[in-house]
Amino acid sequence: MSTDKINLDIHRILTLLPHRYPFLLVDRVLELEPHKRIKALKNVSINEPYFMGHFPRRPVMPGVLVLEALAQTAALLTFSEEPHDPANTQYLFAGIDDARFKRVVEPGDQLILTVVFKRHMRGVWKFMARAEVQGAVAAEASLMCTVRHVNADEK
Numbered sequence: 001m002s003t004d005k006i007n008l009d010i011h012r013i014l015t016l017l018p019h020r021y022p023f024l025l026v027d028r029v030l031e032l033e034p035h036k037r038i039k040a041l042k043n044v045s046i047n048e049p050y051f052m053g054h055f056p057r058r059p060v061m062p063g064v065l066v067l068e069a070l071a072q073t074a075a076l077l078t079f080s081e082e083p084h085d086p087a088n089t090q091y092l093f094a095g096i097d098d099a100r101f102k103r104v105v106e107p108g109d110q111l112i113l114t115v116v117f118k119r120h121m122r123g124v125w126k127f128m129a130r131a132e133v134q135g136a137v138a139a140e141a142s143l144m145c146t147v148r149h150v151n152a153d154e155k
Contacts (some may be wrong), residue, residue: 006032008076016079017072018087022049025069026113029076037116038077042069046107061105066139067096070129073113074143078125088150094124095144103138105131111138123147 008016008029017024031039044061051059075091105111111131118126123146130140 006034006080008032008080013076016076017091018089019072023068024072025065026072026076029073030112032077032080034077034080035117037114038073038080040073040076040113040115042111042113044105044107044109044111048107051107059107061109061111063099063101063139066101066105066111066131067099067129067141067143069111070113070115070131070139070141071143071145074115074125074127074129074145077115077117077127078145078147090148090150092146092148093143094146097142097144099139099141101139103133103136105133105138109133115143118142 006029010027013026013029019025025042026040027043028041029038030041046059048061050062050065054060054062071093078091111133113129113131115127115129118128125145127143127145129143131138
């Protein structure tokens with residue numbers, strides 16, 4: 001791929017990630033610079049299943065799901081150029097450092113997910129990740145992820 005910024009729609013995302021409803025938390029990739037950075041979008045809808053219980057009177061997207069959306073965005077950055085078979089590959093969290101939550105995410109928000117590649121060493125990728133709503137930081141963290149190849153008999 002060239003160094004031009006690339007946009008991925010939901011159809012391409014579905015070929016790169018194994019996640020499906022209700023756990024797919026990235027709707028569109030707005031910008032992608034392979035091996036450098038990615039900017040993606042999650043439209044937060046009142047129809048999300050977790051809002052029924054978190055919280056019934058004032059729905060808030062759980063912080064752990066904001067981090068998961070960032071991890072899925074990091075996976076898209078990793079897999080955008082790396083050949084892989086989603087059916088036989090698991091992309092796993094290896095660590096989360098310095099996670100901070102600074103703004104609640106509510107139904108109707110557009111969550112902008114930005115992930116910057118920092119390094120890859122011994123099978124672990126490290127990223128700086130930030131989620132924003134209307135230019136305000138909702139969450140940020142340092143993410144570490146790894147890829148695990150799954151054998152057919154492990155499924």
